Amino acid sequence: MRQKTVRRRSAAFLALLMAVAGLAFAVATPASAAPGDTGDDGEGxxxxLIQQLEAASKGYVDAQEALAKSKTRQTQLTAKVKELDTQLGPKQAAIDEIAAQAYRTGRLGPMSALLTADSASGFLDRAVTLETVAVKQQAVIxxxxxxRDQQEQAKLxxxxxxxxxxxxVSVMAKRKAQAEGALKAANAGQDDPQSTDGGSSDTSGTFSGGxxxxxxxxxxxxxxQRMLFAYNQxxxxxxTHYTHCFRExxxxxxxxxxxxxxxxxxxxFGGVATGSSKTYGVNLANYFxxxxxxxxxxxxxxxxxxxLPSSGWKSYSGGNGDPSSDHTNHVHLSVK
Known part of the structure; x- marks a missing residue:
């Protein structure tokens, strides 16, 4: 009887120990810890490293945008040159015709108008004609x-x-090297390509905020405002899964x-994403x-x-080894 009581008490004690140990393990495990709660600031x-990546990517993106604007400007100027080319032909032809006519008939001047006039009124008529022709010639020239000046400015x-x-392009190359150098110094950053299936391109909105x-x-x-735009897009x-943005x-x-x-x-924020949750994360990352x-x-x-806009996918696991630090339970997005 006593032995049974001892065994029961021992079993209860062991069960209590296991429960306490299980509770302690549940508290200690970081599986459901939110980003930033495990001591790494939530960006792994x-x-x-984060400052280097921020500066490098912002410099790259700014240069990339400037390059796109420059190419658009070049296209516009090239079209303008072509337009002016088509205008120059007829205008040059008009000048050539004036020169040819003057060569054939002689340029009408005040003296010739006076000598060939048969009356005072005839002289005035010829003088008016002379002035009109001169004004037209000057306008054409x-x-x-x-x-021609517009064409030259467009070419310049x-x-x-x-x-x-x-x-x-040079700035972009330097910023790419800066980002990859920072990752390499942190013992990360090996090429790690990932499928881009899912998360299609979207043209439904353009950022116009301040x-x-x-x-x-x-x-x-x-x-x-730009972050809110990306979030809403x-x-x-x-x-539409759970999202958290601002954090101290x-x-x-x-x-x-x-x-x-x-x-x-x-x-x-749960444990390591699997199944449909992981598919959601892949599609969302590719959407961005x-x-x-x-x-x-x-x-x-x-x-x-x-x-990175400059380099594509790189390996990156500088956190504490938990799902939030390793970003295996959420997609992190940073915008300029």
Missing amino acids: GSKT KDLKQT GIDATIRDQAKQ SGTVDDPTSGGRIT ARAAGF QNSGEHPKGRACDFAADKDG INNSSRLGVLYVIWFRRIW
């Missing part, structure tokens, strides 16, 4: 000169845009209102990539990878 890298403009494009901040719909903080595209931390884009974390699970120029994307982090 050191403060120095002036018009031709203006067209094309040369300037080509020089500007070379400058922007540089100020607005209320963050996911927290009590503030985010930039993603939701309009069907990516020591580095990165969240405290600047330029980043959001998009959970792979529907209702919050496919619309990077329109949204002003600096970088996307997802499943131990970081996507």
Whole structure:
């Protein structure tokens, strides 16, 4: 009887120990920890690395936008040159005709008008005709000169845009090297391509806001107008799972209102995404990539990878090894 009582007490004690241990394990596990709650500031890298990536990507994106504008300007100027070319032909022909006529008949001047006039009224008529012809000739010559000047300015403009494009391409190359160098120094950044299936390009909206901040719909903080635009565009595209944007931390884009974390699970940050949750994250990451120029994307982090506009997917796992630090439970988006 006593032995049975001892065994029962021992079993109960062991069960209690297991329950306490299980509770302790449940508390300690970071599986459901939100980004930023595990000590790495939520972006998976050191403060120095994040600052380097931010500066490099912003410089690259700015140069990329300047390059696109320069190419558009070059196209416009080239079209203008062609238009002026078509105008020059007839105008030059009019000048040539005036010169040829003067050569054949002699230029009508005041003395010839006086000598050939048969009366005072005839002289006045010829004088008026002389003035009219002179005004028309001057107008034709002036018009031709203006067209040639416009053509020359357009050609100079094309040369300037080509020089500007070379400058922007150089800046982009330097910024790419800066980003990849920072990743390499952090023992990360190996090429790690990922499928871009899913998350199609979207042309339904263009950012036209300013540089100020607005209320963050996911927290009590503030985010930039561009970040709110990207957030709303993603939701309009069907990516409506739990999202959190503004967050106080020591580095990165969240405290600047330029980043959001998009959970792979529907209702919050869970463990490592699998199945439909992982598919959701892949599609969302690719949505941001496919619309990077329109949204002003600096970088996307997802499943131990970081996507940079300059370099594509690179390996990236500088966090604490938990799902939030490794970004295996959410997609991180930073915008300029």
